[in-house]
Amino acid sequence: MAASHDGFGALMRFWRDRLAPADAGFTTVPGRRAPGLRREELAQLAGLSVDYVLRLEQGRATNPSAQVVGALARALQLTRADRDQLFRSAGLLPPRDGTVNTHVPASIQRLAARLGDVPIGVFAADWTLVWWNDMWTALHGDAATLPATERNLARALFGDGTARAAMRPIRSERGEDALAASIVADLKDAVSRYPADARLDNLVRELRATSDAFAHFWTTATASQHVTERKTIRHPEIGDVLLDCDVLIAPGADLRIVTYTAPAGSDDAGKLDLLRVTGGRTITN
Known part of the structure; x- marks a missing residue:
């Protein structure tokens, strides 16, 4: 399955901007400019480096593993449908039904x-x-x-x-x-x-x-x-x-x-x- 790297990065940015920091456990302070999560916050939640998250969003890092995509889906608090879309945009098959679920609602x-x-x-x-x-x-x-x-x-x-x-x-x-x-x-x-x-x-x-x-x-x-x-x-x-x-x-x-x-x-x-x-x-x- 061919990956759509621009689509993957765009989805990451969209869902990162959509997630309220407080819902991810971060304290917000007055004057914060980012509407959603900062890159470093997403990296922390997903257990990835900030540089790797940046390269994924910019389409410079290709072929992320299923483990990486799963970690990002959990960090971004995606629904199962959105998680599956993220997997497909990375050129990966979504997790099959009947297997151990690692998705955290x-x-x-x-x-x-x-x-x-x-x-x-x-x-x-x-x-x-x-x-x-x-x-x-x-x-x-x-x-x-x-x-x-x-x-x-x-x-x-x-x-x-x-x-x-x-x-x-x-x-x-x-x-x-x-x-x-x-x-x-x-x-x-x-x-x-x-x-x-x-x-x-x-x-x-x-x-x-x-x-x-x-x-x-x-x-x-x-x-x-x-x-x-x-x-x-x-x-x-x-x-x-x-x-x-x-x-x-x-x-x-x-x-x-x-x-x-x-x-x-x-x-x-x-x-x-x-x-x-x-x-x-x-x-x-």
Whole structure:
């Protein structure tokens, strides 16, 4: 399929101008001239460089990958119809029905953006991280530094690549294996519902072949509802922080919205406040 690069860039600019910064989680200030998102804001949301976004809009960068187009569609909060148009304008086939959905509806992005004080990550049915906020980055590290294929919780738990190396230690009050077992059970359920998804099939085949722990849980794990559980996350700057973790299911979108909170006035709430101020970085005098 031949790409229409001028059309792709024009669509990007049109939808960037259309999206209100507040709906994307950015604070607007008086005198702001840009009617919508700035290029650097779109780049930040999509996990791309500003230069690459500029070259895409100007038609100087050609053949963007499906991962890049998908990230832009999510960042621009496109409807499924608009997302498909963006894919076609890049010379790509839109994602097929019957495969794992990585599209995050605008309503969910607006909701998550307004909860900026809380670490929030949005995962697809295969536990690929498809949207996250600044507090998530402060708590867990910046997923944008990982290749798109490594932004997957199953790879972080059972793989041997950059996802595993970047994952900060997490301990559940339900036991050492609770998180791992629940993720594998979810993947088993996803495989049954998305039998035509090649990416999901490849993920499961790879982990079953390379991880004894994954293969064990694949045999033994059973489906269960996600419940609120307390997790201790070891942060390189603030140490251990104990938080309530909730997994909310977005009806109709098959997405998992993961949030972390702490009781008001607790030491752990104070640690979240510190992360909010510092962004998780070291404070130097």
